[in-house]
Amino acid sequence: MLALYKDAGYQDVLVEEKQALFDQVTQDMRYPETLYGCYECGICVAACPSARFYDFSPRVFAQVMAREDVHTFYELLNDSVWDCSQCFSCTCCPRENNPGAIITIMREVAVNNGLASAKEALQAYSRIIFKIMSTGTQVSPDMLQPDFFPDWGQDVRDVAENLDVWRRAIPPETMHTVELAWDVSEKTRLELYMIWKLTGNLEMIENIDEGLFMILEEVMEELLEEHGYDIDDFDNILED
Amino acid sequence: MALVRNCLLPSDLLYDVPTNIWVRELDDGMVEIGMTDIAQTLAGSIIHCRPKKVGKKVKKGKSVATVESGKWVGPVRSPFAGNITERNDAVANDATILNRSPYGEGWIVRITPADMEGDRTALVGVEEASTLYEAYMQEKDLASCIHCEGFEE
Numbered sequence: 001m002l003a004l005y006k007d008a009g010y011q012d013v014l015v016e017e018k019q020a021l022f023d024q025v026t027q028d029m030r031y032p033e034t035l036y037g038c039y040e041c042g043i044c045v046a047a048c049p050s051a052r053f054y055d056f057s058p059r060v061f062a063q064v065m066a067r068e069d070v071h072t073f074y075e076l077l078n079d080s081v082w083d084c085s086q087c088f089s090c091t092c093c094p095r096e097n098n099p100g101a102i103i104t105i106m107r108e109v110a111v112n113n114g115l116a117s118a119k120e121a122l123q124a125y126s127r128i129i130f131k132i133m134s135t136g137t138q139v140s141p142d143m144l145q146p147d148f149f150p151d152w153g154q155d156v157r158d159v160a161e162n163l164d165v166w167r168r169a170i171p172p173e174t175m176h177t178v179e180l181a182w183d184v185s186e187k188t189r190l191e192l193y194m195i196w197k198l199t200g201n202l203e204m205i206e207n208i209d210e211g212l213f214m215i216l217e218e219v220m221e222e223l224l225e226e227h228g229y230d231i232d233d234f235d236n237i238l239e240d
Numbered sequence: 241m242a243l244v245r246n247c248l249l250p251s252d253l254l255y256d257v258p259t260n261i262w263v264r265e266l267d268d269g270m271v272e273i274g275m276t277d278i279a280q281t282l283a284g285s286i287i288h289c290r291p292k293k294v295g296k297k298v299k300k301g302k303s304v305a306t307v308e309s310g311k312w313v314g315p316v317r318s319p320f321a322g323n324i325t326e327r328n329d330a331v332a333n334d335a336t337i338l339n340r341s342p343y344g345e346g347w348i349v350r351i352t353p354a355d356m357e358g359d360r361t362a363l364v365g366v367e368e369a370s371t372l373y374e375a376y377m378q379e380k381d382l383a384s385c386i387h388c389e390g391f392e393e
Contacts, residue, residue, distance in 0.1 A: 123312065130313040145310030147284040179288075211315045215306050 018074040044090035056083040058090040058099035082121040114207040136184025247385035255369035289335040291327035326350035341392040
């Protein structure tokens with residue numbers, strides 16, 4: 001079992017560990033429809049926006065999976081897998097491969113196994129997850145902060161400084177707040193929480209960010225208590 | 241006052257390095273809890289801080305407040321089990337205080353510990369905290385602490 005690249009990193013990680021993660025990807029029910037063989041024509045790379053900016057290639061994912069190269073797979077899983085923008089331009093493949101979908105499955109495996117690369121990559125999204133759960137909307141105007149958007153330069157500094165004024169200047173109803181995009185009913189938030197809990201999404205979050213999981217549980221526990229529900233009594237909540 | 245990679249660590253405080261929390265022991269048996277200079281640097285510009293209500297019972301390691309910056313959110317974990325006896329409404333109204341004055345005006349809650357001596361043993365003084373933070377910052381690849389305009393030492 002040779003690595004596609006002789007210098008594949010993580011040589012100290014046991015091959016059994018790499019193989020187990022590789023198997024989780026190939027055993028995913030979506031996997032058989034992602035890979036049909038690769039000509040190495042490079043059309044996917046030519047179409048890929050991430051390939052223009054990073055040392056990233058969708059073709060490498062197709063090749064590595066087809067060759068069952070678990071060493072390079074493990075390196076990709078811990079690094080390049082987070083460089084994909086998930087735009088699926090790579091589905092222009094003449095063999096109908098879907099490297100973007102391989103990456104979707106790999107990311108889920110990285111998250112489910114609590115890999116350090118997943119923790120690092122998703123750290124910047126913790127507030128988005130928190131916002132969805134606590135307000136029902138994933139973005140809010142007050143996310144526009146200079147230290148999170150340094151590439152916006154002076155523009156983001158101007159916007160952040162006078163955010164409430166800009167918000168009030170928008171003609172449609174925006175509730176004139178900077179903390180919410182729009183209002184979502186408590187019933188919808190409770191339904192969303194139930195979906196996350198019952199589908200294992202909250203467990204996934206716990207694997208990646210225990211602190212975030214803790215405050216999500218607290219927020220929802222409070223909301224459920226307000227409505228007279230017990231957080232673990234799902235049957236009762238579902239009936240209502 | 242100790243200085244680690246431009247991060248301030250006052251000498252009169254106790255620290256819980258893994259959770260980035262400082263503790264000040266008060267005369268009346270209460271303890272004051274806040275975020276360290278390193279924590280405010282890692283969070284970036286803080287826009288919301290929601291301390292829990294007075295009277296709330298907290299377990300050791302559980303959250304006494306939620307802090308939000310642009311894209312990050314996280315708990316302020318209590319190193320003590322006990323009851324929240326005071327909360328700092330000033331940081332609830334203006335969370336940027338946590339960036340400007342993490343050790344002064346930026347205290348978050350005061351707690352009456354249930355087992356002061358027991359829980360206290362997990363905390364370290366400034367000398368040990370400095371050594372641990374040096375390793376912590378190396379691990380997090382954090383070059384130095386960032387102090388905003390008007391930062392109070």
